[in-house]
Amino acid sequence: MTTTIDFLSHLNPSQRQAVEHYCGPLLVVAGAGSGKTRALTYRIANLILKHRVDPENILAVTFTNKAAREMKERIQKLFAEQLAMKEHGQRFDLLTEYEQTKLRSQVWRTYIKDLWCGTFHSLFSRILRFDIEKYQDEKGRRWNRNFSIFDESDAQSLVKEIVTKQLNLDDKKFEPRSVRYAISNAKNQGFSPQEFEREQPNYRGRVIADVYSRYQDKLAENNALDFDDLILIPTKLFQQNEQVLGYWHRKFRHILVDEYQDTNRTQYDLIRLLVTNGEDRKSEWEWQNRSVFVVGDADQSIYSFRMADFTILLEFQNDFGDGLPDEDTRTMVKLEENYRSCENILQAANELIENNTQRIDKVLKPTRGAGEQIYCHKADDELEEADFVIRQIRTLEHQNPEVNWGSFAILYRTNAQSRPFEELLVKNQIPYTVVGGIKFYDRKEIKDVIAYLRAIANPADTVSLLRVINTPRRGIGKATIDNLINAAQQLGTTLWEIISDETSVNTLAGRSAKAVNNFAAMISNYQEQIANLPVSELLMGLLEESSYVQDLQNQGTDEAEDRIQNVQELYNATLQFQEENEDVSLTAFLQSAALSSDLDNLKEGQTAVSLMTLHASKGLEFPVVFLVGLEQGLFPNYRSMNDPAALEEERRLCYVGITRAQERLYLSFARERRLYGSREPALRSQFLDELPEELLTTKSKILQVYTKIPATSNGKQNTTQNWQVGDKVLHKTFGIGEITHVFGSGNKISVAIKFSSLGQKIIDPRVAQLQKIE
DNA sequence: CATTTTTACGTTTTT
DNA sequence: CGTAAAAATG
Numbered sequence: 001m002t003t004t005i006d007f008l009s010h011l012n013p014s015q016r017q018a019v020e021h022y023c024g025p026l027l028v029v030a031g032a033g034s035g036k037t038r039a040l041t042y043r044i045a046n047l048i049l050k051h052r053v054d055p056e057n058i059l060a061v062t063f064t065n066k067a068a069r070e071m072k073e074r075i076q077k078l079f080a081e082q083l084a085m086k087e088h089g090q091r092f093d094l095l096t097e098y099e100q101t102k103l104r105s106q107v108w109r110t111y112i113k114d115l116w117c118g119t120f121h122s123l124f125s126r127i128l129r130f131d132i133e134k135y136q137d138e139k140g141r142r143w144n145r146n147f148s149i150f151d152e153s154d155a156q157s158l159v160k161e162i163v164t165k166q167l168n169l170d171d172k173k174f175e176p177r178s179v180r181y182a183i184s185n186a187k188n189q190g191f192s193p194q195e196f197e198r199e200q201p202n203y204r205g206r207v208i209a210d211v212y213s214r215y216q217d218k219l220a221e222n223n224a225l226d227f228d229d230l231i232l233i234p235t236k237l238f239q240q241n242e243q244v245l246g247y248w249h250r251k252f253r254h255i256l257v258d259e260y261q262d263t264n265r266t267q268y269d270l271i272r273l274l275v276t277n278g279e280d281r282k283s284e285w286e287w288q289n290r291s292v293f294v295v296g297d298a299d300q301s302i303y304s305f306r307m308a309d310f311t312i313l314l315e316f317q318n319d320f321g322d323g324l325p326d327e328d329t330r331t332m333v334k335l336e337e338n339y340r341s342c343e344n345i346l347q348a349a350n351e352l353i354e355n356n357t358q359r360i361d362k363v364l365k366p367t368r369g370a371g372e373q374i375y376c377h378k379a380d381d382e383l384e385e386a387d388f389v390i391r392q393i394r395t396l397e398h399q400n401p402e403v404n405w406g407s408f409a410i411l412y413r414t415n416a417q418s419r420p421f422e423e424l425l426v427k428n429q430i431p432y433t434v435v436g437g438i439k440f441y442d443r444k445e446i447k448d449v450i451a452y453l454r455a456i457a458n459p460a461d462t463v464s465l466l467r468v469i470n471t472p473r474r475g476i477g478k479a480t481i482d483n484l485i486n487a488a489q490q491l492g493t494t495l496w497e498i499i500s501d502e503t504s505v506n507t508l509a510g511r512s513a514k515a516v517n518n519f520a521a522m523i524s525n526y527q528e529q530i531a532n533l534p535v536s537e538l539l540m541g542l543l544e545e546s547s548y549v550q551d552l553q554n555q556g557t558d559e560a561e562d563r564i565q566n567v568q569e570l571y572n573a574t575l576q577f578q579e580e581n582e583d584v585s586l587t588a589f590l591q592s593a594a595l596s597s598d599l600d601n602l603k604e605g606q607t608a609v610s611l612m613t614l615h616a617s618k619g620l621e622f623p624v625v626f627l628v629g630l631e632q633g634l635f636p637n638y639r640s641m642n643d644p645a646a647l648e649e650e651r652r653l654c655y656v657g658i659t660r661a662q663e664r665l666y667l668s669f670a671r672e673r674r675l676y677g678s679r680e681p682a683l684r685s686q687f688l689d690e691l692p693e694e695l696l697t698t699k700s701k702i703l704q705v706y707t708k709i710p711a712t713s714n715g716k717q718n719t720t721q722n723w724q725v726g727d728k729v730l731h732k733t734f735g736i737g738e739i740t741h742v743f744g745s746g747n748k749i750s751v752a753i754k755f756s757s758l759g760q761k762i763i764d765p766r767v768a769q770l771q772k773i774e
Numbered sequence: 775c776a777t778t779t780t781t782a783c784g785t786t787t788t789t
Numbered sequence: 790c791g792t793a794a795a796a797a798t799g
Contacts (some may be wrong), residue, residue, distance in 0.1 A: 064789080121789050152788085227789055305787060414786050436788085457785055477775065599789065615787045653787080676784070677790040 007078060008041060011035075018040065018295075018333045022051055024287045027260075027313070027332045028295040032349070032363045032659035033340025034293050037067075040258060041074040043293065046079045046252055049082070053289075056114035059274070061123060063259040065596060067619060068118045075115075079107040111583060116252070120267050121227060121595050124234045125149065127586065128225075131244050138192055139213070141220035141234075146458040146587055148224040149594035153442070154463055155215075155226045156180050162214045167207075174207060183212045187228035188264045188307035192233065208560040221494070221766035223460035231266045238273045249277040253290045259618075260296030260316070262308040275320070284682045292320055298360055299353050302615060302653045304645075314360065338364040338659075340621050342371025345665050348691045349658045355690050357647045364659070373697040376688060377668040381679070382629075385670045386420035387624045390428055392666060393609065396624060405431050409610040409622040411657050413635040417628065418611050425609060429431040435612035441593055445563040446570055450456060452542055452591060453535075457586045459496040466495070469519060472551035476519070480512040500524055522546065535589045536574040543567065574714070611650075614657045625661035627654075630669040630685035654687045669694075723751050 011019060018028045019042040030036035044060060047053040052512050062068040077092075080103050092100065105662035116123055132143050152156070160176035186196040193216070197209035210629065219225060238245040245265055252274055258262065262272070273631065275292045276285055294316060301310035317323050321331030327384050338346055343366040350363055379385035399544060410421055415437050425432045448471055451464035458464075464588050470476040487508055488495045499520045509516045522545055526538055533541070543549050549567060552560040577592060578584045629635055634653070640646035658665060669684045688696075723729075727739045737753040 119789065230789085302787075303789090306789075416785055439788095473776085475775090613787060634786095639786070646781070649787095673790075 007045070007081075011038075011042070012337055014333050014335050014337075015039050015042075018293075019046055021291065021293060021333075022047070023289060023291050024291045025291070025316070025331050027316040028293070028320060028335060029332065029360060029362060030295050030297055030335040030585055031338060031362055032297065032300060032656070033338040033364070034335035035337075035339055036258070036335060037071070037074070037619075040256060040295060040336065041071055041078065044071075044115070044256065045075055045078045049079075053185075054114070055111050056116070057253040057643050058115055058117075058256070059123065059254070060115065060117040060256040061120055061258060061271075062118065063262060063619070065122065065592075067258065068122075068537060069416050070519070072112050072117055073116065075129060076104065076107050078105055078114050079111050083107060117678070119595065120270070121230045122265075122591070123271070123623070125225075125230045125591055125595070127234055127248065128230065129591075131237060132660065133234065134241055134244055135233060137216070137220075137236065138194070139216070141216060141222055146223065148222065148461045148464065149230070149452045149591060149593060150219065150222075150224045150226050150463070151442075152180075152227075154224075154622050155184075155528045157463075158215055158218045159183070159211060162218070163772050164443045166214060168338050169207065174204075174211070178213055179208055182208050183215060184226075184228050185307050186212060188266055189224075190232065190266045215696065221460070222462050223458050224463070227261075228266075231270060232265075235266050235269045235273065238270070238278070239680060242278065243274060245278055249274055255292045257292075258295045258296075259300075260294035261298050261301040261310040261313040262296075262303045262306075263312055264307040264309055265312075268309075268312045270492055272319070273645050278468055282508060297360075297362075298616065299356070299362065299652055300656050302618065302649060302656060304649055310358075310651075312410040334362060336362060336365050337367055337460060339367055340662055341659060342366070342663055344371050344374060344695050345658060345661050348374055349655055351692050352651065352657045352658065356651055358645075358648060374665045374667065374691070376696045377666065379668055379670040379683070381670050381672045382417070382420050382674060385628055385668050386424045388668060389421065389628065389666070390424045390430070392428065392626070393624075394428065396664075403623065404607045405609050406607045408626070409612070409617065409620070409624070409660065410626045410628060411614050411615060411617050411660065412627075413637060414629075415613055417634075421611055421628075433608045433610055434617045435610060440566070440569070441596065443563075443566055445566050449539070449543070449548065449567060449570055450522075450590070451589055452546065453539065453586060454550075455478055455523055456538075456542075457529065457590055459500075459523075459527065460494045462495045465499070465523075468546075469499075469516075472546070472548055474512075474519060475510045476509075476515050480509045480516070483508045484516070490721050532584050534584065535586050536578060538569060538586065539571055539574055541573075560579040572635075581630045583702065612655045617660050618656055621660055621662055623662045624664045624665045624666070626668065627656070627657045628668045629673075630667055630688055631682040632652075632685055633682070634673070637686070651687065651690075703719065 008016060008019065012035075015038065018026065018039040029038060030039070037483055042062070042167055045056060047058065048055055060068075073106055080100075081092045083103055083106070084090055084095055087103075088095060088099065092103070095103065103701060116126075117389065118126075121525060128143075128147070129145050132145060132147065136142050156176050159180045163174050163176055164171050183292065186193075186199075191199060193209045193213040196212060197205055199205070200208070219229070220341075235397065238248070255271060255275060257271060271292065275290075279285060284396060294313070296310075296313045298310045298313050301308060301313075304310075317329065317332060322329055324330070326332065326334075341349075341364075346366050348520065353359070377388050379384070389410060393405075396408075397403055398403065410418075412418065418434055418437065422434065441450065451467040454461050454464040455468060463543045466481065469481065484498050484505075485495060486503065488498045491498070498508070499516060500523075502517055502520075505516045505520070506513045522542075526533075526542060529538065531623075551568075554566050574589060575587050581588065581592075610620075614627075633641070636647055636650035637660065640650045667688065669688070670682055672679050673682050674680075723739055723742055725742060729737055729739060739751050739753050743750050
C-alpha cells in the first residue's frame with residue numbers, strides 16, 4: 001500500500017501533528033468540536049498504513065461503546081477508500097454494491113477485527129476472560145472465566161442484605177445506596193477494604209470497610225464482579241503477576257485513550273502498568289515502537305462523581321511527557337480551532353469557562369460565522385418552558401426545509417426534567433427519542449430473562465438463580481427456598497449444587513420438590529448445550545420451556561403485552577449480536593448486555609428530536625440546542641452550590657451543553673417549578689449572568705429565517721494587527737486593560753489581558769472587539 | 775401465597 | 790407528583 005496518504009491533507013497543522021505522532025507519549029488537548037475523533041481515527045489508520053503496525057497491537061479506549069463502534073466504522077471507511085483507489089483505481093462510492101460489500105468485509109477482516117477498541121469496562125472484562133483464573137485477592141477469593149457482571153441494582157441489593165441481615169445495622173444510618181457509593185469510590189481509587197479502613201479510621205469507616213469485605217465475599221460466592229472490579233481486578237492482577245502483565249504489555253504497543261480527563265485513579269494505574277510494564281523509573285521506559293496517546297479536555301471533565309479525576313490529565317506531561325513548558329514541549333498538542341459552532345456560541349462558552357480556576361488555559365477559536373444571537377427565555381413554569389421550546393421547534397422546522405426533527409436537542413440537568421417536553425411532543429405528534437432514563441436492560445422482564453441466561457452460564461450465580469427459580473410461578477415458595485439456601489450454607493456449597501441434586505431436593509423441598517427438580521433439569525439441560533446452541537436459539541428454547549412468555553400472555557394486560565415486545569426485542573438483540581461479533585458465546589453476549597448503555601443505541605441521522613441529560617450529550621452535536629432548566633439549585637444543582645470544586649464541575653457541564661450547539665442556542669429557566677408535587681419559586685442560574693450580555697437576547701425577534709451560516713474566510717480585520725505586551729487596549733465588554741502575554745502568532749494568536757476590575761483573561765483578538773488605545 | 779392497598783420517599787449525573 | 794417498597798388482606 002502506498003505511504004502517501006491523501007487523507008492527511010484534510011488536517012490543520014496541530015491535527016496533523018497528532019495524527020502523525022508515532023512513538024512515545026503524546027497528550028492531545030482537544031477543545032470541544034476541534035476534530036479530536038478525526039485525529040484519533042486518522043492516527044490509528046496512519047499507524048497501520050504508514051508505520052505498518054499490526055492492528056492487534058493497538059489498544060484504543062473510548063468512553064462509550066457507541067464511540068468505539070463509530071471509531072471502528074470510520075477507520076473501516078478510511079481503509080475502504082484507500083483500497084478502492086488502489087485496487088480499482090476508483091472512489092469507493094463509485095464502485096458497484098457488490099464490490100463495496102466485498103471491500104468492506106475484506107477491510108474488516110484485515111484491519112478492524114483484531115483491533116482492541118472499546119470502553120475500559122468492555123476491554124478489561126475481555127482480558128479477564130483470559131486471565132482471571134490466575135488471580136487471587138488479598139483474602140484468597142477467586143473467580144473463574146464465566147463470571148457474571150452485576151449491575152448497580154444487584155450490587156445495591158447485596159449491600160442492603162449485608163447491612164440489614166448480616167450486620168443488623170440501621171439502614172437509615174447506613175443507607176445501602178451511600179454505602180455502595182463509598183465502596184465504589186474506594187474501588188475506583190484502588191483501595192482494598194483494609195486500605196479503605198486505613199484511610200477512614202473512624203466508626204463509619206470501619207463499618208463500611210467491613211461491609212466492603214463481606215460484599216466481596218458475596219461477589220466471589222456468586223462468581224460475580226461489579227463494574228468497578230472490571231477495572232480494579234486487572235490492575236491488581238497486573239501488579240501481582242508479571243507474566244500476565246508482560247504478555248499484555250508486549251501485545252499493546254500502541255495505547256490510545258479518549259476522554260482522558262474522565263479517567264479515574266484505577267484506570268490510570270492500568271494504563272500506566274501497560275505502558276511501563278510496571279517499571280517506575282522513567283529512564284527505564286522503552287519507547288521503541290511503543291506509544292501512549294491520550295486525548296482530553298479538562299474543561300469537559302464532568303464525571304468526578306464517578307471518581308474521574310481530571311488532574312490525571314493535567315499531570316500527563318509530568319507522568320509520561322517531557323514536562324517542558326507549552327512553548328517547548330514535544331509531548332503535547334493543543335487543538336483549539338473549533339469547527340462546530342458559530343462564533344457567538346463559542347464566545348459564550350469561552351467566557352463562561354473562564355470563571356473556573358482549575359484549568360489549562362485554552363480558548364476555542366472560531367472558524368465559522370458569528371451566527372445568531374443566543375436566545376434566553378424566562379418561562380413562568382416548567383410547562384410554559386416546554387411550550388416555548390416546542391413552539392420554537394415547530395416554527396424552525398416549518399420555516400426551514402433543510403432542518404428536520406433530528407436537528408434539535410433538548411438538554412437538561414436531571415432525567416426527571418424530560419416529562420413536560422415528552423408530553424408536549426406527543427401532543428404535537430413530533431417524533432422524539434429520550435436517551436438514557438430507563439435503560440433497556442434495566443426492565444424487569446429483560447432482567448428476568450438475562451437472569452436465566454446468567455444462571456446457565458454461571459451456575460454459581462445464586463442471585464440470578466433466585467430471581468428466576470419462581471418466575472414465572474412454579475409453586476416454589478419462600479419456605480422451600482429458605483430451606484435450600486440454609487442447606488447450601490451449612491454445607492458451604494452453592495445453591496445450585498443443592499438444587500441440581502435430586503435426592504437433596506427430595507428431602508429438603510417437601511411438596512415443591514417436583515417443581516424444583518423440573519426447574520433444575522431445565523437449567524442443566526441448557527448448561528450442557530451452551531457450546532452447541534447459538535445464544536438466540538438457546539434463548540428461544542428457554543422462553544418456550546420456562547413458559548415465561550406464555551405466562552405474560554395469560555395476564556393479557558397492556559403492560560404484559562409491552563413486556564412481550566421487549567422480550568422479542570431481546571431476542572432480536574441476540575440475532576444482531578451474532579451477526580456483528582466474532583465471539584458469539586453466551587458469556588460474550590451477557591458481557592455486552594451488562595455493559596451496554598442506552599447511549600449506545602442512539603442512531604445517527606435519526607429524524608427525531610433528542611432529549612437527554614447534559615452528561616449524555618457529551619461528544620454529540622446538533623444544529624439547534626435548547627439548554628433548559630437554568631435555575632439555581634437545579635443547575636447548578638443544590639448539592640454542588642456550597643462546594644467550589646463541585647460548582648466548577650457544574651460550570652463545565654454547562655460548557656459542555658453550550659458547545660453542543662452548531663448554529664443556534666436557546667437557554668431557558670422557569671420562575672416557578674414543580675418539585676415533588678409542590679410549586680417552588682426559582683431563581684435564574686448564576687451561569688446565565690456569567691455569559692456575555694451582548695450575545696444574549698430576550699426579545700422575541702427570534703423567529704427569523706433560519707439558514708446555514710457559511711464559514712468565514714480565513715481571518716478578520718484584527719488578525720494582522722500587532723499585539724504586544726504592554727499595549728493598552730479597550731475591550732467592548734471588559735473595558736480598559738493591559739496586555740500581559742501574547743500566545744502564538746498569525747491565525748493562532750491569543751492574548752492575555754489584565755483588566756483592573758475583572759482580573760486576567762485570555763482572549764482571541766480576532767474574536768473579541770479589541771481596540772488599541774494610546 | 776399472591777394480589778391489593780398503603781405508606782414513604784425521592785432527583786443529580788453513569789460505565 | 791409518581792414510583793417503589795412495605796403491609797395488609799383474601
